[in-house]
Amino acid sequence: MQNSNTPHLKHPGFDVEKVRADFPILSQAVNQHSLVYFDNGATAQKPNSVIDAISHYYQTTNSNVHRGAHYLSDKATQEFESARSCIQKFINAAHREEIIWTRGTTESINLVAQTWGRENISKDDEIIISTLEHHSNIVPWQLLCQQSGAQLKVIKVKKNGQLDFNHFKSLLSDKTKLVAIGHISNALGVINPVEEIIKLSHQYGALILIDGAQAMPHLILDVEKLDCDFYAFSGHKMFGPMGIGVLYGKQDLLNAMPPWQAGGEMIEKVSFEGTTFNQLPYKFEAGTPNVAGAIGLAAAADYLDSFDRDALADYENFLLDYATIALSKIEGLKIIGDNCEKASVISFNIEGCHSQDLGMMLDQQGIAVRTGHHCAMPLMDALEISGTVRASLCFYNTTNEIDRLCQGIEKAKSMLI
């Protein structure tokens, strides 16, 4: 039975209990309440298939890759490289060499800034980012601009969290060398019109990097179709392990870029007269890689692929609508980022309550949300707020959990106001 406060929306008929059974962490109690995990934007939980893939690797295969002349090393190398091919297919890249393993989105972006950037950016050039960006897609470009004397241009954001597209157009010029934009805003969940941004950027001869950290768990990625030059993402936000991520780059660009970190794996021949570098993708993978991480990430991609992705998206949209309606009924609650295309993320504030107080009180009730500036301080400044409470949902969340969030907020409010 739905009570009068719960929104009446048609349930898309998705069997969420079956999905939840794949995620062992979700069935635990926190502070004597069954856990409600609404912090998927920070990191997503892992299905058994990912956990098993990692533990299976360490139990049966662990060995160093690309160097051993023995059975286990060959096996580890083969699994590591087939993980690369799996991700290549998952994002529809043309070549497996276009998949560079990194530690995550942050390292992927820094790699581009410090190799492509150092080689191609100089004084008088301009780099465009937006006010919506995560610090990981701001600071590497600030550093590059400091080092090169280039200018950083920042697309303004409207009050509802949407990019000001006209402002973006006005910033583009033949000085623009790179546009670096988030696919989905981590703080608000707003989906940016990346197709148009990519087309326009290319018209001005600029390259484009997409920060896909928040998009990978929600959207189907086709880098060929998007035609972006670089795409960065993290394994842990898409149900894979921490410490592994990907930089996708077009092969010609990657080939032309100088190496970054130096060490084993990335060299062809080392001598004191001169060292030559390995080919793609190894040129950018110095040192022993995170083999278990790559295998775990491939298992996460396989897990997502085992679903009809449109059905997952439908269910997440349903959750977003349900949560938007339910939360809007709470007096004094204001959703930040509305009336635009969004992933299942709701950022909000409640008049008279500090977001941190709300977060701590929700935690006491077993509800995990993120509070604060969400590593997007410039966005908070632009919206003239100090932070928000962010509930980031995904396909293993339920309407029942959203009801609990609403009740939890009402309880916190009654104690705070």
Place this chain on the structure above:
Amino acid sequence: MTASDDIVDTLSFFDSWEDRYRYMIDLGKEIPSMPDDLKTEERLVPGCQSQVWIDYTIKNNKFIFQVDSDALIVKGLLAIVMAAYQKKNADEILAFNIQDYFEKLDLIKHLSPTRGNGLKAMVEKIKAIARIKE
């Protein structure tokens, strides 16, 4: 009983989080708010999610702290920290076993110093003040 023992004692008496949080909020409310013109960058405690300000004067070698936060529970945490340090001299501040105090609170209440709640940063700031004036 000292002010800090008193807090440990009272908190251990409650058995619901609601009572504990109400008590902390009330403790925070007992602290007079800081005038806005004192809420400057230098008085801000770095590394807290909410804004936390600490100011002090010295009278008869004892530190009189004035503190504030824009978050209610954090202000309550400030009150808990103040119970240990208010009107103490530098030696007493530096000698106070804050770890032990937090452990006692934590055992009962999950009030451990995490980066999120800023307890640790508050203590660092107060100790830094005491060290300079030692």
